Amino acid sequence: MDSVKKLSRITCIVNRGLTPSIVENLNSIGIINLQIATARMLKQREKKGRFGMGSEMIFIEDPADIISFLVPSEQERAALNPIADNGGRSTPGRAMVFSKEVQLLKAHNLCHENNVDSNLEDKTLGLRTDLTGICCIVQRGEGNHVARVALDTGTCVPGITFGHGTGVRDKLGLLRITIPAEKEVINLIASSYDAEAVMDMMIDVGKLDQPGKGFIYLHPIAEGIANTKVTLGIPKHAASMEQIISEVDKIRGNTTWRRRTAADNEGDSKQKRSYLENLTNLIFTCNEGRGKELVKIAMQVGVAGATIIKLRNHHPIDSELSAISPAREECHMFVSENQILNIVDALEKEGGFDDKTHGQLLTHPILKACTYLGA
């Protein structure tokens, strides 16, 4: 394969109100080709119970945006800088941003990475390198139920977006209308030591190892900060928990001190779970409307299905990039290494990288995945 580039994909999940200023900051350092997906952030708030008895936790859902873009690996820090600088990103536990190493397999000419103008590299950003990302795809309506694991364990504030799935469903003829295709995609970052435990808890809560319930996987993160302010409520102490955690992280220089032992996790799974390994996440981004057909082509060469997320492409109006449609789709497929070549060829033959589609194909390794594996 020619020119497989190693790039860095940076994703940040922020409150919708902050998006314009972040986008402006990014533009000012040369990052002009961005993708934004509408999402929500889930937190909980402690509320005084009825008649002053006890207290209960209620969900708070805030509108959020998931902003992602590509830069060369060397420019990763420089690109992370403006996000971290903006609006108190450095305030302990308020931001969620992470970078992951991806490979750009093939793309339309216009769909390339950004080039950062500045050389600024702030060493005091507080980025952690021992984080793992958890991504979980569930049926619409289940999102909050599964995502609250992150809140209950104090892991981080999850970002949830909507998607729709294709796969088995599309082979059923008209009966497919009885199976809902709408999905929710949950994004979390956890400390690498905890990630597997959190994933297990999510599988238990969402019964993700049962048929049709969903898919969950761990993926490696190069650097990132997690938003650990999971609970809003009446402050009971001089400092909030996430502020303390952040300071101790700083003092210790890592998050190893936070590692939980097996005894801390309530109710471990009774049976050994079998996980899927050696999978790769194939991310194909294209203009809206083309996703379904191209996924179908990919399915013909062995892909089981895909989850498609709608995004908007944000680029300057008067540049060559404006040929790309602002309405884009991101198709996530999970394949094994040996299938990739065939998929790339099939997509290319079907016009996946032409001017009508403006396709872009990335790969990203998956550490561990779990779903229904049965007969």
Add this chain to the structure above:
Amino acid sequence: MATLQQAAGKIKVTFKQAIGMLLPYVKNRVMEQVKSVALIIIYLVLFQTIVLQMGIVDASVIAVGLSLVVVGLTFFMEGLMLGLMPLGKLIGTKLPQKSKLPVILIFAFVLGIGATFAEPAIGILKSAGSSVKPWEAPLLFLLLNKFSNYLVYSVGVGVGIAVGFGMLRFIYKWSLKPFIYILIGGLIGYTIWAYMDPNMRALTGLAWDCGAVTTGPVTVPLVLALGIGICRIAGGASEGASGFGVVTLASLFPIIAVLILGTVFLGSVSKPMNETAFFSKKNQSKASSLFLSKEDLIGYAFKNASTESQLALFGEDKGEMLAYLKKLKTNKVLRTAVFGQESDAIENWAALYGSKDQQMVVFNHDKDAIKEAATYYARYVPPLNISDILKRNGFAAVQAIVPLTLLTMLMLVVVLREKLPHADEIMLGIVFAVFGMFLFSIGIELGLAKLGGQVGGKLPSSFMSIEMKEQIRNITNFDKGVVQTATTPDGELKEFFYLKTGSDYEEVPYYANGHDVEKGIYSYTPTKGPLYGSERGIMGIIVVLLFAFIVGYSATMAEPALNALGLTVEELTVGTFKKAILMQAVGLGVGVGITLGVAKILWGIPLIFLLLPPYILLLVITWLSTEEYVNIGWDSAGVTTGPVTVPLVLALGLGLGSQVGVTEGFGILAMASVCPILSVLTVGLIVTKNRKKVVWESLKSAPEGGTT
């Protein structure tokens, strides 16, 4: 997972597996609709039986009708989700990508006009106008009857222009707020001016109601999906729920269109006058111009006007009138022009409405025949004409959905040369939608509207006494000897007698004018009420107002278009603005609006005092709110008054109005449209304030800079 399955064509599913998949799916959908409709049904039934203490007439027919509503709604909503909305989204994304601006605007305009003709709402308004008298409100009468086509056209053009402007707004990213300020400001000004002229004043209620009813369950999803698609293509950095705002425009432009139409015809119509003057020979040419023909005018006079007016028609010459009637008996053509097509139309009319002399002429001076006819036609209830119902509703359902979808599909396939993805799903969706609307309209007609009509007609009994005309009784061989006398606390003498019905002895008041001594027959019409408090007492009126509020709230919960809007809002905001919250806010708003509308009828408050203050308040709140909530709030109000609310509200209005003696019942729907905007925008202000705090905090904690 990926490695396990090889993609190979279709999967075969056994019959048992298929049923296993279909059953939960069907059950889910049906239960959803049952939940949304249950509230209004249970409420109406309980109110009639418990509060008004009256049984439900035709209970079995109504029960069938109500179940049809549930089934019909299920199919319709599913059809919306499977067929109409995807179609709209498709054309919304493809159209701006592949066509130039003029094509987009023309399509939007045609869509708007087509949607108006498709929706049955205008027809419903016409039936509401059946009680409008041509001498009290000539212009209104003209536009509702002879020129009702022009009314529909003007509304259609208004909606077409609105949809066009709406699309333009998305492409150029204009805010909705200036549109609202200009339109509402202009409307308020126009309405105040119209209030000065008595003819135009009567029209304002209709105009504002027309705006309220336009966007119905077929237009809204299509227009919404189209708008969302265009917004996605037009792009933009900070998008919340965008794609909304067209429904708002489509509710405001028609009001202007109708007012303009009224202004155009103002000159050709006489001023309001009293009944006899209207029918006099002097006014005859102007009067006839309000009808299709002179015969039509005469027929109307016979059926609806007093005897003096009928005489006035014939130049005060009784002989001439009676001679004319006699001529009608033999001349079939003339008779059809005056009384309509039924063979016994003239006998029907004479028995129920004719004066003694007129009855003599029609029945050839046969007194027995007159008496017989009187009883027969008083009790006569036309049987349920099933085939007519099926044909009418079937045609209406097809008319509502098929032309619009055909237009959209043609646009996609022919002009834009796009393949229809999942064409089988879309076709199934359209079939579901048509079938659903068919069942649902029948159900409304046989069930909900009937029930609403019964409750509405008897509702005034809670605060005043009303006659129960359908329970008229004739007692034969009446012997005056059974009549006794009672006295009131003021010393007034009242007569009554005992009537044995079954095993009970009932007290019946005796009025001399009900007693036909010659024939020995006593006719008696029972009255009911006031049930709560004294005549026109405040207790009874509160019962009515409370009833109105709950009807408004629960009917709104059942509206399919609002459901579709709520789902779309929840989808676009990724769950941060829940459909349930939107529906509750709108429901509350509609409840308050309908209560105000009923108050208008009860106390005869001029519409302008009820309409203008909320709109002015709205302008202020709109200015304070964010663009996102302004779009959603104004749109959700435009969506409310739909196929469930409108028949109920109209039945309520007509029932109340006829008992209280008010001429026209317009304006309730307009009130039901303005209050939800207030409630949603208020909710929006509260939510935005909380969210802003969070963002402000984040921004504020920057000071020490990156100190980690």
